[in-house]
Amino acid sequence: MDPRQAPPYVPLRGHPLTDDEFREREASTAWAPRLEYAWDAGIAISRFLEGLGQGAIYGVRCRRCGRTVTPPRAFCELDFKPMDEWVKLPETGTINTFSICYVTWDMKPLRVPQIPAVIEIDGTSPRVGFLHLVGGVRGRTVDQIRRQVRVGMPVRAVWKPPAKREGAITDILYFAPVRKRA
Amino acid sequence: MSLIRRKPQRRVAIIGAGLSLFMRRALDTGKELSYYAASQALDAAGVRRKDIQAVVMATAPDAFDGVHMKGEWLLDGAGGVGKPYLRAYVGGGSGVFSIISGWMMVASGLFDLVLVVAEEKMSSCQPHPQGAFLTIFDHIIERPLGPNLLWIFSLEQQRYMAAYGIQNEDIALVSVKNKHNALAHPAAQVAAQLTVKDVLDSEVVAWPVHRLMVSPISDGAAAVVLASEHVAQRLTDHPIWIQGVGWCLDTSYWGNRDLAYPRYVEQAARMAYEMAGITEPRRQIHVAEPYDPFAYKELHHLEGLQLADRGKAPDDLAGGRFDRGGELPTCPSGGLMGVGNPIAAAGLMKICELFWQLRGEAGARQVPGNPERGLAQAWGDLMQVGTVAVLGVR
Numbered sequence: 001m002d003p004r005q006a007p008p009y010v011p012l013r014g015h016p017l018t019d020d021e022f023r024e025r026e027a028s029t030a031w032a033p034r035l036e037y038a039w040d041a042g043i044a045i046s047r048f049l050e051g052l053g054q055g056a057i058y059g060v061r062c063r064r065c066g067r068t069v070t071p072p073r074a075f076c077e078l079d080f081k082p083m084d085e086w087v088k089l090p091e092t093g094t095i096n097t098f099s100i101c102y103v104t105w106d107m108k109p110l111r112v113p114q115i116p117a118v119i120e121i122d123g124t125s126p127r128v129g130f131l132h133l134v135g136g137v138r139g140r141t142v143d144q145i146r147r148q149v150r151v152g153m154p155v156r157a158v159w160k161p162p163a164k165r166e167g168a169i170t171d172i173l174y175f176a177p178v179r180k181r182a
Numbered sequence: 183m184s185l186i187r188r189k190p191q192r193r194v195a196i197i198g199a200g201l202s203l204f205m206r207r208a209l210d211t212g213k214e215l216s217y218y219a220a221s222q223a224l225d226a227a228g229v230r231r232k233d234i235q236a237v238v239m240a241t242a243p244d245a246f247d248g249v250h251m252k253g254e255w256l257l258d259g260a261g262g263v264g265k266p267y268l269r270a271y272v273g274g275g276s277g278v279f280s281i282i283s284g285w286m287m288v289a290s291g292l293f294d295l296v297l298v299v300a301e302e303k304m305s306s307c308q309p310h311p312q313g314a315f316l317t318i319f320d321h322i323i324e325r326p327l328g329p330n331l332l333w334i335f336s337l338e339q340q341r342y343m344a345a346y347g348i349q350n351e352d353i354a355l356v357s358v359k360n361k362h363n364a365l366a367h368p369a370a371q372v373a374a375q376l377t378v379k380d381v382l383d384s385e386v387v388a389w390p391v392h393r394l395m396v397s398p399i400s401d402g403a404a405a406v407v408l409a410s411e412h413v414a415q416r417l418t419d420h421p422i423w424i425q426g427v428g429w430c431l432d433t434s435y436w437g438n439r440d441l442a443y444p445r446y447v448e449q450a451a452r453m454a455y456e457m458a459g460i461t462e463p464r465r466q467i468h469v470a471e472p473y474d475p476f477a478y479k480e481l482h483h484l485e486g487l488q489l490a491d492r493g494k495a496p497d498d499l500a501g502g503r504f505d506r507g508g509e510l511p512t513c514p515s516g517g518l519m520g521v522g523n524p525i526a527a528a529g530l531m532k533i534c535e536l537f538w539q540l541r542g543e544a545g546a547r548q549v550p551g552n553p554e555r556g557l558a559q560a561w562g563d564l565m566q567v568g569t570v571a572v573l574g575v576r
Contacts, residue, residue, distance in 0.1 A: 005546040006366050006545040006546040007534075007538040007543055007544055007545060008199065008200060008368070008534075012203045012368055012369050013202055013203065013210075013218040014215065014402070015205075016206065017208065022305075030308070031248060039321050045323065049322070069435075069438065073435075077435070096341065096441070097340045097441060099389060099390070099391075100336075100386070100388065102387060103388065106310040107312070116329065118341070118437045130435075130437040131333075131437055133327060142386060142389045146389075152344075169327060
């Protein structure tokens with residue numbers, strides 16, 4: 001592109017490097033930070049995780065707006081009031097949306113794709129889904145998976161065996177498509 | 183319902199713009215890139231660093247550079263030494279938020295000349311800058327599932343498509359249009375002449391997202407000079423006025439949002455429209471630079487901005503409405519999909535493009551019909567912020 005034909009009409013500055021130039025340059029310095037954190041789960045999520053360890057999904061209800069949400073939160077971010085009415089929810093829900101991911105965060109290929117999804121648990125208010133995974137699906141290609149997983153499809157939680165649960169979101173291994181709700 | 187108390191009385195103009203090259207990997211440091219863009223904007227405005235009364239710097243996550251408080255580190259390149267200096271940071275929304283911040287400084291009456299600079303150098307982060315985004319996910323209930331940034335985009339695109347029956351061919355056309363428009367941009371990193379088939383033949387990274395529907399990793403910078411009315415009129419015959427600004431953030435519980443429709447972008451747009459006195463955006467806005475880090479986002483945002491009906495932006499695109507010669511040209515610069523995506527700098531690049539388009543100076547990129555009003559929008563954080571600026575010739 002001739003810079004005279006389009007703004008900013010002056011030669012633009014910058015020195016692009018090729019991959020090889022970048023890798024071979026001695027003037028660059030590498031540093032791998034090592035930072036460690038110990039996070040507290042908080043009032044609401046601690047109780048939610050305890051429930052997962054016992055094979056139950058808990059939600060909370062706001063007395064003011066009436067919303068029931070999971071994962072729970074200590075306060076309603078809209079009404080700014082405590083959200084402390086706890087409800088035990090079923091382990092079934094609906095796929096709000098899903099994806100079929102073939103790469104890791106550093107763009108390495110995945111032979112077996114991940115199927116992240118936003119799951120809306122039955123008994124919660126409309127559109128209060130949360131991130132989890134869909135599993136129990138055969139095949140690896142987009143076409144194979146799309147034949148089995150669809151937006152709006154009912155799903156059911158598949159749990160780790162009780163002895164292996166640790167009070168974590170991963171105590172639910174994934175949500176599997178179900179033909180009919182129990 | 184009114185979104186602002188009163189229309190600000192002091193008018194603010196853009197009087198100069200500058201850019202660096204956008205590159206996959208620059209030898210230049212972030213300070214050097216910032217200096218290139220900032221000094222070019224000062225030259226274009228006909229002012230010197232010593233005339234500038236305050237500086238705004240936009241740059242996205244510190245984790246890209248591995249430098250804590252990189253706003254302060256970049257100060258020298260932004261021309262901020264010895265001056266009131268502010269880092270504006272709302273993730274991907276930062277580029278447009280930078281001029282909103284600069285606008286506040288001038289509209290308030292505090293200053294008459296403010297330099298706004300935006301920079302990003304993503305390439306330092308190894309092995310891939312996506313690593314810098316891993317910590318945006320909730321550490322207790324999301325990170326153990328192994329998420330990466332592509333997940334939230336692919337989930338949102340799929341919800342958008344499922345809600346309205348949109349096909350991936352419709353989405354791919356955004357990549358085709360913007361990469362084509364970028365052929366006329368001297369800073370462009372990934373300009374190309376492609377077909378919808380080329381885009382859909384590129385590998386699936388996270389279905390429904392294909393590789394050519396994703397903006398690249400980029401290093402680059404952009405800058406503008408803002409002036410109060412009396413100073414602007416002394417310095418240029420063609421000031422471009424900031425007629426309205428708006429921004430809004432939605433909940434961080436992103437799974438609780440309607441992923442098919444960005445209501446926070448609508449809210450930001452309504453605030454900017456109210457300030458600009460816009461009642462019929464589709465008639466009163468003549469050129470738009472919506473934020474396009476992923477192909478579907480341009481369409482999603484045009485709907486939030488009230489510039490297309492819900493679920494219908496793909497039809498408008500296919501019908502040519504958003505082409506450079508169409509009824510409402512969108513991303514005539516080539517956008518993030520074509521020029522590149524040095525995050526904060528990409529948002530400010532959109533403001534630079536409107537500055538040139540509205541002055542009729544855009545040359546090979548000029549949209550026809552003497553546009554008098556344009557809109558730029560950016561978006562970011564955990565898919566939760568909309569930042570909007572409406573610019574015009576009067």
